[in-house]
Amino acid sequence: MSIKNRVAIITGAGRGVGRSTALLFAQQGAQVVLFSRTGSALTEVAAEITAAGGSALSIAGDVAREEDVLKLFEQVKEQYGRVDILVNCAGIVAIRPFLEMETELWDQVIATNLRGTFLCCREAFRIMSVQQQGVIINLSSLSGVKGVEKFPGLSAYNVSKSGVAGLTEILAVEGKPYNIRVSAVSPGAIATEMLRQAAPHLKAGMTPDELAEILLFLADDTGKMFSGSNIELFTNA
Numbered sequence: 527m528s529i530k531n532r533v534a535i536i537t538g539a540g541r542g543v544g545r546s547t548a549l550l551f552a553q554q555g556a557q558v559v560l561f562s563r564t565g566s567a568l569t570e571v572a573a574e575i576t577a578a579g580g581s582a583l584s585i586a587g588d589v590a591r592e593e594d595v596l597k598l599f600e601q602v603k604e605q606y607g608r609v610d611i612l613v614n615c616a617g618i619v620a621i622r623p624f625l626e627m628e629t630e631l632w633d634q635v636i637a638t639n640l641r642g643t644f645l646c647c648r649e650a651f652r653i654m655s656v657q658q659q660g661v662i663i664n665l666s667s668l669s670g671v672k673g674v675e676k677f678p679g680l681s682a683y684n685v686s687k688s689g690v691a692g693l694t695e696i697l698a699v700e701g702k703p704y705n706i707r708v709s710a711v712s713p714g715a716i717a718t719e720m721l722r723q724a725a726p727h728l729k730a731g732m733t734p735d736e737l738a739e740i741l742l743f744l745a746d747d748t749g750k751m752f753s754g755s756n757i758e759l760f761t762n763a
Contacts, residue, residue, distance in 0.1 A: 528746050528747040528748075529551060529554050529555065529556050529611070529742065529745055529746050530554065530555035530556070531555060531556070531557065532556050532557065532610035532611055532745075533556070533557045533559065533602065533606045533608055533609055533610045533611070534551050534556040534557065534558050534559065534610060534611035534612075534613065534745065535559040535561060535598070535599075535602060535609060535611070535612045535613070535646070535650070536548045536551065536558060536559065536560060536561065536613045536615060537561045537562065537589050537612075537613070537614050537615055537616035537642070537646060538561075538562050538589075538614075538615035538616030538617060539558075539560035539561055539562050539568060539571060539584075539615065540560070540562040540563075540564045540567030540568050540570075540571060541562075541564075541567055542615070542716075542734050543615050543665065543716060543734045543737050543738065543741075544562065544613075544615035544616065545567075545571050545734065546733075546734035546735045546737070546738040547613055547615060547734075547737075547738040547741050547742075548560055548571055548575065548582070549571070549574065549575060549738075550735070550738045550739065550741075550742055551611075551613075551738075551742065551745070552575040552578070552580030552581065552582060553578065553580060554742065555580075556581075556611070557581045557583075557606060558575060558580065558581065558582045558583070559582075559583045559584075559585065559598075559602050559606075560572055560582055560583065560584040560585065561584075561585050561586075561587060561589070561598055561616075562586065562587075562616060563586065563587065563588050564586070565584070565586035568584035568585075568586060569584060571584070572584040583601075583602070583605065585597075585598050585601060585602075588638075588642075589614075589616045589638060589641075589642030589643070589645060589646060590634075590637035590638045590641055590642045590645075592645055595642075595645040595646055595649055596649065598646075598649075599649040599650070599652075599653065603653060608653065608657055609650055609653045609654060609657075609660065610654075610657075610659070610660060610661065611660070611661045611662075611663075611745050612646055612647065612650040612660070612661070612662045612663070613662075613663045613665075613741055613745065614642070614643045614646055614647070614662070614663070614664045614665060614690075615665050616638060616639075616642055617638060617639045617665060617686075618634070618635060618638045618639065619635070619680065619683045620634065620635050620682055620683065621679040621680065622679055622681075622682075623678065623679055624679075624681045627681060627682065631682065632681075632682045635682035635683055635686055636682060636685070636686050636689075638686075639683070639686035639687065639689075639690065640686045640689040640690060640693070643664055643690050643693060644693060647662055647664070647693065647697055647708075650662055650706075651697070651700075651701065651704075651706065654701075654704060654706045655704040655706065658704055658705050659704075659705050659706070660701075660704075660705070660706040660707075661706075661707055661708075661744070661745050661749075662697065662701070662706065662707070662708040662709075663708075663709055663710070663711065663741055663744050663745060664690050664691075664693070664694045664708070664709075664710040664711075665690070665710070665711055665713075666687045666688075666690040666691040666694070666710045666711065666712040666756060667683070667684075667687040667712050667713065667714075668712050668713065668714045668758060668759070668760065669683055669684045669687050670684055670685075670686070670687030670688035670689070670690065670691050670712065671688075671691070671712050671756075671758055674714075674758075687712070690710060691710055691712065691756045694708055694709065694710035694754075694756060695754060695756070698753050698754035699754070701753075702753070707750055707752075707753035707754075708753060708754070709744050709749070709752045709753055709754065709755050709756070709757065710755070710756040710757070711737070711740060711741065711744070711756075711757045711759065712756055712757065712758045712759065713732060713737055713759040714731070714732075714759060714760050715731055715732070716732050716733070716734060716737055732759065737759075740757070740759070744757075
């Protein structure tokens with residue numbers, strides 16, 4: 527696999543899709559950098575990777591905090607000298623009827639899901655543009671896709687994921703001169719704690735491990751034709 531020995535930053539790597547992606551990328555020989563707010567979860571994932579003979583660096587921080595993201599990329603550049611792949615898996619969900627939506631809660635969801643993706647993409651662009659090479663994969667959602675069924679209480683989440691899809695589209699355009707390819711995946715119901723929190727009535731039709739396989743395909747050179755794409759996955763069982 528062409529992912530071997532590439533430096534891959536994965537946000538939200540402590541659980542769910544981020545964790546599965548980190549484990550799979552490490553298994554395929556990538557130098558994996560784990561990033562999330564929960565250091566203890568990252569330690570467990572890193573230990574699992576190293577026990578299997580892989581390479582992992584864990585860094586705790588919040589994607590919504592610019593200083594944390596700057597430190598993440600500075601540390602990775604100092605240790606590895608490059609960033610080849612960024613997979614933005616970090617995300618949160620909040621359920622609140624729009625009439626009751628607090629500004630603070632709205633800002634929190636947008637900050638993690640959209641601002642966090644922006645911050646990580648920007649720092650990746652700054653390194654990848656010099657390298658003249660890189661891959662960025664963003665996790666959007668069917669919740670942010672026009673015409674797909676929406677569920678009450680998820681206004682902030684829907685808007686944040688729509689924003690991620692829009693950001694992906696323009697970054698693919700701006701990244702092309704630097705050989706940076708950018709794509710998004712918009713899954714439906716994935717068997718994660720976030721789904722159980724946001725929509726417990728939905729039955730997941732895909733596991734985090736299965737989604738990780740798709741992310742691996744996009745990160746590998748075989749996925750190069752998907753730059754600029756937002757791949758919609760109708761995963762409800």
